[in-house]
Amino acid sequence: MAWVRAHRAVAEPLAYAAFTLAAAALGFVGLWSLFSVLPEPVSPWWSLLTGLPACALVAFRSRAPLALLGVALVLFLIDLLTVGGVVTLIVVLDLLYAATVAASPSRRRGILVGIAVAVAGMTAASLTRVDDVRVGILIGLQLGALAGMDYWYATSVAQAHELVALHRERADEAARQGLRERGEMVRREREQMARELHDVVAGDVSAIAIRAEAALSVDGSPDSDRAALRAVRDSSLQAHEALRSMIAVLRNGEGDVAARGRDALPALVTEARRRGLRVTVDDSLPQGIPSPVDHAVTRIVQESLANCARHAAGADVDVVLSAGSEGDVHVRVDSRGGAAVTTPPIQGNGWGLELLRERARALGGRLEAGPDGDGWSVRATLPTQVPA
Known part of the structure; x- marks a missing residue:
């Protein structure tokens, strides 16, 4: 047969x-x-x-x-x-x-x-x-x-x-659809990790460098040295915690990257003031906005203050958070004056604002940034109805 x-x-x-x-x-x-x-x-x-x-x-x-x-x-x-x-x-x-x-x-x-x-x-x-x-x-x-x-x-x-x-x-x-979805999932995870690394770790590391350079550029005193060391310590701990959460997600595939909400704004403002910025905050947002929107608001303010510290040291910065008539959230960060930090040399690549725009678009909102008179302005509008 x-x-x-x-x-x-x-x-x-x-x-x-x-x-x-x-x-x-x-x-x-x-x-x-x-x-x-x-x-x-x-x-x-x-x-x-x-x-x-x-x-x-x-x-x-x-x-x-x-x-x-x-x-x-x-x-x-x-x-x-x-x-x-x-x-x-x-x-x-x-x-x-x-x-x-x-x-x-x-x-x-x-x-x-x-x-x-x-x-x-x-x-x-x-x-x-x-x-x-x-x-x-x-x-x-x-x-x-x-x-x-x-x-x-x-x-x-x-x-x-x-x-x-x-x-x-x-x-x-x-x-094939499974492969496409798996690739899309990997891409989204990589984009999220890139945003978190830039927004949290890069900001904290640059703050460490700036505070250390500031301490080295003046005649030291015990009080100023201790203040500089405390700032470096705080930024190091924040970067360490963010890295730990990211490593846990990458290693186990479970959990979420540690995210800061608006309750972290006072600490961000305090750190910005330590770095020489004169910051005022007007926060009239109601409590209970969705967590992704709350997280995005904090990230926008954090990156804007970090950019001011690098590119407009000593500037006056106004942070205004308000609710729109249609239930959306408005974020505005305006800076006036200041000068770019030349030492230590911290090279930018323009990713910060682009990542913020991606974060706003992911929530169905928009973000605009550009020169405004003798300063710089960042404006964002985020809907409170988060896309599924």
Whole structure:
């Protein structure tokens, strides 16, 4: 059986040929004598003239089954009108099955119409050749049953193949969608980590550098040195805590990055004042705004103050937080005066404001920043209805 499956294109035609020879040797012909146009019966070996070519068609069945079915039908008609063998009919049914399985749904409907026309024609021809109508109808029913059963089984196999292909396609698409979603999730996580690293760690580290440089640039005193050390310590602890939470998320995939809310604003303002800014705060926001919005407000204020400390040291900064008439939140940070810090050299890359814009867009809001007179202004509007 393994050899037969491996050499099916050769084994099946040989089996058909052997059956053709056996049928001729046993005289298994004359089955369609009703339709014979010969004046008298001929030798059964004449059936080989149509049977063997029909057997050869089976070897090429997988290449063009529909075209070969047409050739087999011609051989069957010749055999029908002469010797009346059975092999050509079997080959026709075999190729009909192969053509139906390989056909598209629309072409299968065409094959069904062809079967109906052929059976009707054979029935009509039978009725003209017999005296008993019942015999002609019986011949038509037999041919219809053979061709119909063959077509039905082939259609079932074809539909099963199509269903398997559809399920495979859906599985492949689900796998591709899973990969896309996984990639999108990784991208969002990376963007979140980039925002947190920039907003928290980068700000705290730059504060450490600025406070350390300030302490080194003046004649020290015990009180000023201790104040500078306390500021460095506080910024180091904040950066350490943020890094710990980020590492925990990256390592375990659980939990959230430590987020500051508006309760951290006094500490941010105090730190900004330590860095030489003159900050005033007008916070008229109500309590209970959504946590993502509360977090974004704090991040916007924090990054704005950090930018002022780096690029407008000694400036006057006004922080105004208010609620809009449509239930949204307004954040405004305006700075006036000040000068850029040149030592230590802290290089910026413009990511800070862009990350703030991304944070605002993620919540369905907007953020604008740019020069305003002799200073700089950051304005953001955030809806309290957080997108799902």
